[in-house]
Amino acid sequence: MLASQQWHRMVEAEHAQSERMRAGVPPPADFWQGRAEAFRADPFRTGDPLLERLYSFVEARDTLIDVGAGGGRLALPLAMRCAKVFAVEPSESMAAVLTDQATESGISNVTLVHSSWEEAVIAPGDVIICAHVVYTIRDIAGFLKKLNGHARRQVVVVVYNQSPQSTIYPLWKLVHGEERLPLPSLPQLCDALTDLGIHPTLEHMEPGDRMGFDNVERALEQLGGRLYVEPGSPAASRLEDTLSDVLEEEDGRWMLKDAEPLHQVLVSWRPNQDRA
Numbered sequence: 001m002l003a004s005q006q007w008h009r010m011v012e013a014e015h016a017q018s019e020r021m022r023a024g025v026p027p028p029a030d031f032w033q034g035r036a037e038a039f040r041a042d043p044f045r046t047g048d049p050l051l052e053r054l055y056s057f058v059e060a061r062d063t064l065i066d067v068g069a070g071g072g073r074l075a076l077p078l079a080m081r082c083a084k085v086f087a088v089e090p091s092e093s094m095a096a097v098l099t100d101q102a103t104e105s106g107i108s109n110v111t112l113v114h115s116s117w118e119e120a121v122i123a124p125g126d127v128i129i130c131a132h133v134v135y136t137i138r139d140i141a142g143f144l145k146k147l148n149g150h151a152r153r154q155v156v157v158v159v160y161n162q163s164p165q166s167t168i169y170p171l172w173k174l175v176h177g178e179e180r181l182p183l184p185s186l187p188q189l190c191d192a193l194t195d196l197g198i199h200p201t202l203e204h205m206e207p208g209d210r211m212g213f214d215n216v217e218r219a220l221e222q223l224g225g226r227l228y229v230e231p232g233s234p235a236a237s238r239l240e241d242t243l244s245d246v247l248e249e250e251d252g253r254w255m256l257k258d259a260e261p262l263h264q265v266l267v268s269w270r271p272n273q274d275r276a
């Protein structure tokens with residue numbers, strides 16, 4: 001089976017499991033509504049290791065495309081290091097954070113392309129970045145080919161080494177009595193690129209912080225949302241019962257015990273327009 005077919009199966013299976021757990025409640029039209037503010041970041045910040053690494057791919061006269069730019073966490077600081085940024089972003093709420101933050105920061109060389117990457121009509125750029133977007137993409141081969149075909153010099157895809165929610169996968173068994181079906185991440189991305197004849201450079205960043213919460217109530221609320229647990233349901237009681245075993249206090253925050261922090265990986269390659 002092609003890696004892209006395996007990828008498609010994983011995304012479909014994960015989505016089907018989520019849908020079953022939502023028990024008929026449709027997902028929100030804009031998944032990021034209520035979450036987008038978390039992707040707002042100060043474009044003038046220093047000491048962000050991912051950003052520092054991304055700066056090295058960009059030259060002052062470059063046009064950069066940020067695919068799935070979110071709230072502009074990366075696109076806005078990168079815009080201050082290059083000539084022009086096209087921020088491709090389909091979510092209304094994410095796009096609102098990005099444009100608001102750009103205005104507030106006086107950054108005027110960013111153009112929002114309010115579209116998915118698959119549907120975006122856009123000219124090639126010198127560099128394309130795409131951070132934490134691919135996990136839920138159904139046609140990964142088409143998506144990667146378009147990245148490859150739209151970059152003149154460099155493509156940089158940023159992914160976690162494992163599925164982004166994998167730190168809470170063990171809770172699925174405890175709360176729902178079944179294993180969580182994982183979304184694809186780094187290993188499957190490498191396989192999909194190999195099938196396209198692309199052999200990227202991998203750069204592993206230091207692990208991030210462990211998942212933590214301000215207090216137990218916040219943990220219950222946030223984990224409940226991620227596990228599709230209805231408040232007041234038997235699954236909610238199971239989650240509540242489980243929390244004392246899986247959380248530990250550390251410096252005033254409640255951390256998930258035994259949760260290996262994920263780390264980000266820069267998957268980069270120089271595009272060859274004929275190859276993919």
Ligand SMILES: C[S@@+](CC[C@H](N)C(=O)[O-])C[C@H]1O[C@@H](n2cnc3c(N)ncnc32)[C@H](O)[C@@H]1O
Nearest residue numbers: 067068069070073090091094116117131132133
């Ligand atoms: C986890 S956020 C990451 C945002 C940003 N790249 C960052 O690292 O802060 C994923 C973003 O990808 C966007 N996205 C999802 N599917 C997409 C697609 N098919 N094309 C372009 N963007 C997409 C979402 O709307 C969301 O803003």
